[in-house]
Amino acid sequence: MRITINRKIDTPVYIQIFEQVRQLILSGELLPGFRLPPERKLAESLGVNRSTVLNAYRELKADGLIESHVGQGTIVLSCLQEDLTAAGSSLQEPFWNQIFSQYSNGFDSLIVQDLLTLANRKDVISFATGMASPETGPIEALEGIEQELVEKRNYRALLHSPTEGFTSLREAIRGLMQKRGVYCQFDEVMLLSGSQQGIDLATRIFLDPGDVVVVEEPSFFPAIQAFKAIGAKVIGIPIDEAGMRVDILEQLLQRYRLKLIYTIPTFQNPSGTEMELKRRKRLVELAYKYRVLILEDDAYGDLCYDGQPPPTLKSMDIEGYVIYLSTFSKIVYSGLRLGWMVAHKKIVKRFAASKQIMDLHSGSLSQWIIDKFITNGGLARHIPKVCREYMVKRDAMYEALSKYAPKGLIWNRPGGGYYIWCKLPEKVSAAKLVSKAAERKVVFVPGTPFFTTDRGDDFIRLNFTFAALKDIEEGVKRLCEAMKEVIDDNDDSECYTALEMNPVV
Ligand SMILES: Cc1ncc(COP(=O)(O)O)c(C=O)c1O
Incomplete structure (x- = not known):
């Protein structure tokens, strides 16, 4: 029971206690039968006189919300619907405070949700969403669909598919993987409803509360959130221009029993960095030496603009320690919700068992579209x-x-990839910049969610794929004007403080 006393306001302290306890009872946070603390104890903990608490309890009794019995203490009574309605509450509303699980309390991405909502407005230039450009997407992949589905009565695309995905598509993905240096069997491939589902499944399958997971710092924030929500301890390993600092990882491996290493080695989200070949090899060696699994998230591997990226970690893995995730979201359409994993058969089996409970299988229609798109050579073109x-x-x-x-x-x-990562000028806070930029109708994602701790307010992530080419310069111009305004505001406030501290004599 949390009660706070504010001595700066005019409301008498006993009324403050009365109102807060009353609210706790009406909201359902204190259930009927709950024993309130004895008056003396509550008075001590709040630093008030016992008579103050006595008066508060008297008011609560007068409202019929509590009663006291010798030997039993003071107990919360059950409230009738009429009482609650008269008191301005409603039994229709669930007791939100009690309803959500500890697990779901771990999700706190509201800022990002707000930004994504804003990004969908037509008059806003969005550098926030990690989405493919709608015009660049291969709309021709959908050609002839209606004819095939309706005229040819293709029910297969509309009925259930196996949890692991259609066999033909798993075979087609096996072919894609060969281009990524991975020679796997078709039963080591499994379809996912977006590669983010693979992160969630890995969390459920490998992690228990208290397990230690390592991520690059910064990293893809839904992964950090998923690991934290299950109660894992998430440790960030710094990155530099050559990717994750595997030397620091090694020191950690010597100290902790790590359960999982999550990495985006190629065109990382959010920093765009590429892990160099030497570090990739070392990372796989360390995984073997310390017997830790690697979750390799290769969402951007195909999107290479200068030369060739180093080989995937999965292509270097002969022992089955690497679980590989990729997606069609970044090169085809994210709304198809189709990604895939490649892993040891034992792991695929466990993932499939868990996916079966979650959503049975990935959308058959999406699988069918992508299958056709790969096999007719559309994807390669x-x-x-x-x-x-x-x-x-x-x-x-x-x-x-x-x-x-x-x-x-x-x-x-x-x-390659989708993002430019920026370090802000000194004293420019990303949180402050978000609102200044939004006033100019340009949005981006501030750095903080990508970090495992409260750091990151001096970074921002800019996506360059979603906005139309013609809007990019204008969006950057507005963003930079917003930055200059934040810098000027800071300079003004410093000037003001200095004057206050050094009055003219
Ligand atoms: C690194 C990374 N992994 C996974 C995903 C999720 O992709 P999907 O749409 O396949 O769930 C994203 C999307 O932004 C990403 O950046």
């Missing part, structure tokens, strides 16, 4: 086109930043 278009957008954003950035802003030029 589409990837170079996407890369060309996104490279132009990356360069447009990079150049606009060079043109408009205020002094002190630092940004990178990723070799």
Whole structure:
């Protein structure tokens, strides 16, 4: 029972206690039969006189909310619907405070949800969403669908499919994996409802509360949230321009029994970095030495704009320690909700058992569309086109930043993927910049959610794929103006403080 006393307001202290306890009873947080603390004890803990608590309890009794009995103490009474309605409460409303699980209390991505809602407005230039450009997507992949479905009565695309996915698609993905250096069996491949589902399944399958998971710092925030929500201890390993600092990881491995290493080695979200080959090899060696699984998230591996990225971790793994995730969201359409995993058969079996409870299987229609798109050669033709278009957008954003950035802003030029990662000028807070930029109708994601602790307010992530090419320069210009305004505000407030501290004599 949490009660706070505010001595700066006019409301008498006993009324403050009365109102807060009353609210706790009416909201259902204190259930009928709950024993309130004895008056003396509550008075001591709040630092007030016993008579103050006595008066508060008297008011609660007068309202019929509690009663006292010698030897039993003071007990919360059950409230009738009429009493609650008269008291301004309603039994229709569930008792929210008691209803949500500890697990779901771990989700706190409201800022990002708000930004994504804002990003969908037509008059806003969005650098926030990690989405493919709608125009770049291969709309032709959908050609002939209606005819095939309706005229040819293709029921297969509309009925249940196996939990692991259609066999033909698993075979087709086996072919895609060969281009990524991975020679797997078809039963080591499983379809997912987006690769994010793979992170969630891995969390449920491998982690218990208290287990230790390592992620790059910064990292994909839904992964950090999923690990934390299950009660795992999440440790961030810093990255530099060559990816995760595996030397620091090794020190951790010597101290902790790690359960899982989550990494996005290629065109990382949010930093755009690529892990160099030497570190990739070392990472796999460490996984073997310390017998820790690696969850390799390769959402952006195909989106390479300069040269070739180093091989996937999965292609270096002969022992089955790497669980590989990828997705069609970033190159085809995210709304199809289709991703896949490649892992040891034992792991695929466990994932399938868990997926069966979650959603039975990934959408049959999406699987059917993608299957056709791969086997008719559409995907292979589409990837170079996407890369060309996104490279132009990356360069447009990079150049606009060079043109408009205020002094002190630092940004990178990723070799692929979706994001430019920026370090803000000194004293510019990303949280403050969000609202200044929103006033100018441009949105981005502040750095904080990508960190495992409260850090990150000096970083922002800019997505360059979603906005139309013609809007990128204008969006960057507005964003940089917003930064300059935050810098000027800071300078003004410093000036004000200095005057207060040094009055003119
Ligand atoms: C690193 C990473 N993994 C996974 C996902 C989720 O992809 P999907 O749409 O397949 O769930 C994203 C999307 O932003 C991502 O950036």
